[in-house]
Amino acid sequence: MQAYRSLATTFSRLGALDDAGGILSWDTQTLMPDGASDTRGEQLATLSVLSHELLTAPSTADRLSEAEADVSALGEWERANLREMRRVHTHASAVPGDLVEASSKASTKSEMVWREARRNADFASLKPHLAEVLRLQRLVGEAKGAVLGLSPYDALLDGYDPGMRRARIDSLFAELRATLPGLVQQAQARQTSQPPAVPLPGPFPIESQKALGLSLMRAAGFDFSRGRLDVSLHPFCGGATDDVRITTRYDEDDATRAVMGVMHETGHALYEQGRPSAWRHQPVGHARGMSLHESQSLLIEMQACRTREFSEFLAPRLRDAFQGQGAEWNAENVHRLYTRVEPGFIRVDADECTYPAHILLRYELETAMIAGDLAVADLPGAFNDGMKRLLGLDVPNDRLGCLQDIHWPGGSFGYFPTYTLGAMGAAQLFKAACSALPGIRPALAQGDFSELRGWLRDNVHSNGSLLQTDELLVAATGKPLGAEDFLAHLDRRYVADAAVA
């Protein structure tokens, strides 16, 4: 117990450092004056270096071995906590310090170049930086893979979604690849046969959008004594334990996007606010990976808030907030606006039927890049070929193509699949929740999320990292992660019965 307790103290300190970094990163994206970016970079780098030093100190490894030799003294949560400590330690200590630093610097530089390159649709300027980031990420993947006994890509993936492997994704994504193109065609045909979705007429004053968003967060159960809503260029859920900060951006010409953006981040936030408080600064108290995290945001946004039921609650509130008058403010049209299907160039703007195609493409390309089968120079061509093949679109320039996302320039290889794995998890969990508690869907028409939130808290949020993702899904839904509930959901909402889904 001595070694375990001492580790718990160290990890509690690491958790506090992580939380401090979370608030500083939030501040960087919301409030920080431009001229402070260097000093902020130094602050964050110092916190990272101190964390890495704490984590990879020889004494940490010694205490881990000692605690593992004495595991019988530990309870269920403590045992899972020790397992997670080991996981965090393995990932951190697998990579030599100079590679961590080189990789972090290259990604920071490349991200900066990318912002300008995207603006100018200028892939050539990014190319050498992206090539360097890729080279270093391959080394990171190899270093982690050597210790974890995994391929480089699987090793990177494991950092975002513990336990997830490429073989599993290949098989799950094969189902999507087989079904989705036909489904999108059917959905669009169906859509054509229905009344068109009429855009709501603006303008939409930002203060009114904000007030509406806050009231919807409150309805969903966001705890404002332990969190905030603010504005940033790229919406996110961040902050710290007991201080969960979500952001959105407002468009005065379109209120519908900020509303769903806020609900998406609220889904993430409910997960964070529902983590087990007794384990708040320990690894077992953290959320279980990015796929499950994305399942929570998509469950709230896509599964719950784009239902016909929630449109009934939302439509009159939209009308009130913006003094709407015409028939386009009714629930039917609001629902149609929120369930339009239309292939487009930009991933973050995609509807839930075409979104997976964006991910299939990125997954295909990033696995090839990490395997050494696709050179950075060939990325734009391969990207555009894929967009033609998967969505039938001719990409006019790289700004609308391979330059649109920050992930690769930022060094995040292995992250993209978690979006679509999350969409699958969301469908699976929402179906199970609604089976267990049939009142959930009708309550959404009243803006009442309490039953849904209670089920999620019990079955997902309060688990922290006690169960692995598939263990959790088996316990909550009776089966491991699969594609079938997601595909059935899409078929029901967009093809079988578009009027009531």
Place this chain on the structure above:
Amino acid sequence: MQAYRSLATTFSRLGALDDAGGILSWDTQTLMPDGASDTRGEQLATLSVLSHELLTAPSTADRLSEAEADVSALGEWERANLREMRRVHTHASAVPGDLVEASSKASTKSEMVWREARRNADFASLKPHLAEVLRLQRLVGEAKGAVLGLSPYDALLDGYDPGMRRARIDSLFAELRATLPGLVQQAQARQTSQPPAVPLPGPFPIESQKALGLSLMRAAGFDFSRGRLDVSLHPFCGGATDDVRITTRYDEDDATRAVMGVMHETGHALYEQGRPSAWRHQPVGHARGMSLHESQSLLIEMQACRTREFSEFLAPRLRDAFQGQGAEWNAENVHRLYTRVEPGFIRVDADECTYPAHILLRYELETAMIAGDLAVADLPGAFNDGMKRLLGLDVPNDRLGCLQDIHWPGGSFGYFPTYTLGAMGAAQLFKAACSALPGIRPALAQGDFSELRGWLRDNVHSNGSLLQTDELLVAATGKPLGAEDFLAHLDRRYVADAAVA
């Protein structure tokens, strides 16, 4: 050089940790949701512990001795930097870790109790906590004093104002004690013979107050690419290097206070923004103590912005901001409002003539408490006796008496004198600046601070901690810190020629 360079790396890390803590503390007082106070406390405590560990590691002491043995290799700034490293190290390592922790915990607890005690004017509930804080601060003072060869009070004082000693303050304050009571009487008599200061009629919308404050900050030269203005209950200047964040509070019934509050904090901010950028994360790049810091805020607020000249610039802007109409919006009345003299109970509301009396009293009481000559139980009586003696006021309750300030409950003994030492420094520096550059005062009537700011940057801000406070004052004004320019300023503004001062 090897040891010095290695120390510079360590102190650069300490500077970044300090900056991270600065932003987190700012956030705590401006935006943090209530329920996050525990987790924020853990973050700040972790940063402090890590800093203290870095600073007091045996290797730091070894490198300091090594670098000091090789001082001939260092240039002027490096030598001063090494001197400051030693100073910081001595203060930190003088106090045993468990005393640091006990003292920090006692102060945090006592501060919390104080908030409630002040609200209820209930000294009894604070008494045991304040007694414990005092007991521990006396131990801290003794521990530091033993290493520094100073009395406990001088050792505490040295933490806020390096090099300042009680004997020096006693002699400076004796001049004030001899002169001020008569000066206040004369100022009040003079005031009675003049037209009364007519309060500006409100209400004063907060957005307009904010816009006015921002425009005045801009006029004074605040660099918004490296700083912000926000709102907090207690105004302060905080944040980090290249990210200076000042706050104010707005009263819809009185705009005059927020305006001067903003200019006060802007004075602090100009100092922070003007520190030498080549030494940004090194001890020698830091501001030189709290007395000099307060001199900068009071120079801007009291010396520059309460002049007749600045009133000419400000009055029409106040009138425009709040659509003022009557004669009370003219420069004469605005100036009278900003130079009223009236003894009152609350230190932070005091005018510049009666403010020193509040400090004389607190200095007298805290030196007695640290010396063991005044028990906490006897504090309220001694405080009230002093208010009667120094300002002729009968304190009706402890909320308006010894409970009004956070300093003692928060463990800050030795801080109070820096306010009045700062007022002296402000008068001395402003006089020297105006002698060197006679255009400074006339320019204030145009809202033009550029000459004044340039002089302050050259003579104060860019010095960092290269020169000690008195060395800096001798270089800038020809003499060490004294009371005469301050007293002459008060006499000129409030007695000799109240119409033009």
